[in-house]
Amino acid sequence: MAKQNIFDNEVFFEGYKDLRNREKNANNLFEIPALFSLLPDLKGLRILDLGCGFGEHCKDYIRMGAEKVVGIDISEKMLEVAKAENSDPKITYLNLAMEDLNEIDGEFDLVISSLALHYIEDFDGVLKNINNLLVKDGYFIFSQESPLSTCFSGGERWTRDENGNKLHLNLTNYGREKEASSEWFVEDVKRYHRMFSTIVNSLVDAGFSIEHMIEPLPNEEILAKYPDYDDLFHKPDFLLVKAKKRG
Helix, strand or coil, rough: CCCCCHHCHHHHHHHHHHCCCCCCHHHHHHHHHHHHCCCCCCCEEEEEECCCCCHHHHHHHCCCCCCCEEEEEEEEEHHHHHHCCCCCCEEEEEEHHHHHHHHCCCCEEEEEEECCCCHHHHHHHHHHHHHHHHHHHHHEEEEECHHHHHCCCCCCCCEEECCCCCCECCCCCCCCCCCEEEECCEEEEEECCCHHHHHHHHHCCCCCEEEECCCCCCCHHHHHHCCHHHHCCCCCCEEEEEEECCC
């Protein structure tokens, strides 16, 4: 199966880095707070971060008491930034695709992935490898794009009134699980659409029990500052899951 490494494309990398630096970006406002709300006490834990990117989270986990963190990413450009800006004696960065987790030795108390799994074709295989790397009762916590977003494959996403206000989401082909190519900074960025039921069933089949799920929505404070995020009540951008390895 193909392993996508769009983040080493220079145009994509610079566009993504600029997006993450913006105050208004949805990652900072919604995805990251929700992800961190799912974390257990990290004191003394061994953590594997899948798709660690710039390594900010790896450094955060050490500050929160983790014993060691291994961050993997397929992108050499991402890891260059991680090693330069977020290094620590307790952090190891590996240039490795998530599909190759079977190459990692050792075991972990917690595996975390932030907004990476929707780029992975072999979801079931990655889940099985994650389960194998976890200790008994270890946790897997991840975020991904909402399936209401990953099913989108072109056309007009919103129905609007005469003033351009969003009335409702145009949802099509939710039940067609597929690889979809889209333009995001560059052409042919591949995402993989899976229904909510597929995600849940794949986790269960891989040996996990699901403890909590979040689809983050804006609070009044965020809406007062960024009223455009009211559209998340039509379609949340993210899905977050906290799963536990079954004994």
